[in-house]
Amino acid sequence: MFQILVVEDERDLNRTVCSFLNNNGYQAEGCLDANEAYEAMYQSTFDLIVSDIMMPGIDGYEFAQTVRSLNEDIPILFMTARDDLASKQRGYRIGIDDYMVKPIDLDELLLRIGALLRRARIAASHKLEIGKLRLDMDQRTAEYDGEEIPLTAREFNILYKLLSYPGKTFTRTQLMDEFWDADTDTAPRAVDVYMTKLRGKCGKCAEFELRTVHGLGYKAVIL
Amino acid sequence: MTGAKRHGALGYFIAFFLLTAFVITSSMLLFLNYFARSAGVEFTPENLFTAAVVTFGNAVFLALICTAVDILRRRIMVGRPVRAIVEAARAVTRGDFSARISPKAAVGASDGFQEIIDCFNTMASELSGVETLRTDFIANVSHELKTPLAVMQNYGTMLQSPDLTEEQRVEYAKAVTEQSRRLADLITNILKLNRLENQQIYPESKRYNLGEQLAECLLSFEDTWEKKSIDIETDLEEEVFVESDGELLSLVWNNLFSNALKFTDPGGTVSVTLKTEGDLAAVRVSDTGCGIPPEVGRHIFEKFYQGDTSRATQGNGLGLALVKRVVDIVGGEITVESEAGRGSTFTVKLRRAA
Numbered sequence: 001m002f003q004i005l006v007v008e009d010e011r012d013l014n015r016t017v018c019s020f021l022n023n024n025g026y027q028a029e030g031c032l033d034a035n036e037a038y039e040a041m042y043q044s045t046f047d048l049i050v051s052d053i054m055m056p057g058i059d060g061y062e063f064a065q066t067v068r069s070l071n072e073d074i075p076i077l078f079m080t081a082r083d084d085l086a087s088k089q090r091g092y093r094i095g096i097d098d099y100m101v102k103p104i105d106l107d108e109l110l111l112r113i114g115a116l117l118r119r120a121r122i123a124a125s126h127k128l129e130i131g132k133l134r135l136d137m138d139q140r141t142a143e144y145d146g147e148e149i150p151l152t153a154r155e156f157n158i159l160y161k162l163l164s165y166p167g168k169t170f171t172r173t174q175l176m177d178e179f180w181d182a183d184t185d186t187a188p189r190a191v192d193v194y195m196t197k198l199r200g201k202c203g204k205c206a207e208f209e210l211r212t213v214h215g216l217g218y219k220a221v222i223l
Numbered sequence: 224m225t226g227a228k229r230h231g232a233l234g235y236f237i238a239f240f241l242l243t244a245f246v247i248t249s250s251m252l253l254f255l256n257y258f259a260r261s262a263g264v265e266f267t268p269e270n271l272f273t274a275a276v277v278t279f280g281n282a283v284f285l286a287l288i289c290t291a292v293d294i295l296r297r298r299i300m301v302g303r304p305v306r307a308i309v310e311a312a313r314a315v316t317r318g319d320f321s322a323r324i325s326p327k328a329a330v331g332a333s334d335g336f337q338e339i340i341d342c343f344n345t346m347a348s349e350l351s352g353v354e355t356l357r358t359d360f361i362a363n364v365s366h367e368l369k370t371p372l373a374v375m376q377n378y379g380t381m382l383q384s385p386d387l388t389e390e391q392r393v394e395y396a397k398a399v400t401e402q403s404r405r406l407a408d409l410i411t412n413i414l415k416l417n418r419l420e421n422q423q424i425y426p427e428s429k430r431y432n433l434g435e436q437l438a439e440c441l442l443s444f445e446d447t448w449e450k451k452s453i454d455i456e457t458d459l460e461e462e463v464f465v466e467s468d469g470e471l472l473s474l475v476w477n478n479l480f481s482n483a484l485k486f487t488d489p490g491g492t493v494s495v496t497l498k499t500e501g502d503l504a505a506v507r508v509s510d511t512g513c514g515i516p517p518e519v520g521r522h523i524f525e526k527f528y529q530g531d532t533s534r535a536t537q538g539n540g541l542g543l544a545l546v547k548r549v550v551d552i553v554g555g556e557i558t559v560e561s562e563a564g565r566g567s568t569f570t571v572k573l574r575r576a577a
Contacts, residue, residue, distance in 0.1 A: 083411065085470045101411075105404070169442045171438045171439055173432065173435045188461065213445065214456070214457055215457050215458075215459075216441060216442055216457055217442065
């Protein structure tokens with residue numbers, strides 16, 4: 001069972017978030033300030049941290065920075081009333097993984113925690129498995145039912161990205177920016193060519209589908 | 224006031240007296256000099272004394288008449304309209320914006336008063352318009368804030384009842400969640416709008432790809448259009464850049480998209496286009512929703528204005544006010560075309576970056 005640390009100075013909110021997570025298959029522990037959180041982390045290990053920003057004493061930024069310097073991989077989700085871009089930027093620069101503005105929707109929190117943990121697992125293992133499909137980031141190999149799917153490095157990277165975030169649509173430009181050189185002259189439509197090739201090569205896979213979203217971009221949908 | 228007036232009358236009298244005395248003395252001197260030289264008549268001091276007294280009396284009398292006539296004239300041409308204006312201005316100061324100056328006050332008045340009176344009346348009617356908006360605004364805000372609170376309170380009370388079925392309990396709890404979410408959205412919007420209206424905004428201008436921003440904003444509504452099975456059409460010209468504040472503008476797109484999706488019934492279409500028009504970039508967001516009647520269209524960018532109160536639960540009447548404010552800040556232009564029953568198109572035009 002995943003252990004989640006909730007750092008939030010508002011007692012009621014802390015209690016509701018913890019009991020909601022406990023009722024939904026996680027084991028959550030609530031701390032009212034950063035020092036208490038350090039103490040808890042010393043006692044046991046956690047898989048994910050949910051933290052407020054505005055707290056008495058050590059604030060969320062400082063807390064996240066300290067945690068990040070000790071553990072590069074643990075997902076941190078900020079849950080705060082601050083909705084301005086500057087606060088978000090500061091958070092992401094420190095190395096947090098997600099940001100939610102209060103009042104938060106508990107169902108959405110659950111979805112995001114699920115996605116964060118899933119990506120953390122993929123990131124830690126460098127392997128992705130969906131049904132009979134196995135992708136290995138270190139080897140850059142894709143196998144379906146034990147049979148290798150020949151993919152170029154770029155095709156592999158695009159597929160790996162889309163399958164790491166199932167259901168999320170990426171625009172052509174987002175994919176271009178990530179998988180093509182910055183100085184490339186290729187038009188964003190070049191992505192279309194790769195998607196067609198990928199669809200052809202993954203034709204046998206019944207577990208997922210690469211969908212075009214209204215001319216805006218692409219997403220992988222796990223069936 | 225009266226003291227000043229009396230002082231004024233005495234001053235006018237002295238002025239008129241000096242003027243009459245000067246005119247009479249000069250004429251008499253000229254006439255007598257000429258008369259004495261040509262007729263060779265000598266005046267005795269007695270003659271002169273009597274004549275001087277009579278003439279002085281004449282001068283005093285003439286000056287009195289002149290002063291009286293002048294005071295009367297002033298009363299009609301200046302005093303009356305001034306009094307009317309002062310009274311109306313005092314009424315407005317007391318907060319009575321229905322005060323108007325009767326055009327009769329200007330009958331026979333000096334030039335210019337008519338103009339002042341017209342201006343004043345226009346000003347007063349504008350002020351009363353603003354006042355109506357302000358009271359409406361306060362009424363709307365309190366309604367929007369209190370309704371969700373009232374609903375939550377009621378459901379909270381009902382939840383305390385011991386003999387509820389599980390179904391009822393879940394339903395009531397859901398209603399409380401739904402209403403608190405609505406209140407939270409409203410407060411977020413009020414705070415945003417307040418920040419945009421009351422602070423000097425320094426937009427952080429950066430050159431960026433507008434089409435990409437539109438695509439990314441639109442994609443954040445993917446769940447919504449899939450749930451409502453709304454068809455999305457996009458025609459985004461590539462490589463259109465603007466130099467503007469992306470975070471502020473994303474408020475515009477998010478609000479326009481969410482409105483379009485909100486007011487379009489399942490099975491409808493929402494389309495988003497981006498086209499260059501000369502040195503402008505034109506973004507059009509169209510829906511096949513209920514449309515906006517013209518009398519509503521004039522007000523939709525006003526705070527808390529909601530065209531159709533039956534749809535009020537779906538929004539809080541602040542979205543388009545926010546949109547308008549942001550478009551003004553970044554120096555763009557927003558227009559709306561709509562036909563009731565057929566849908567609406569919002570067009571935002573921004574200056575393109577090279």
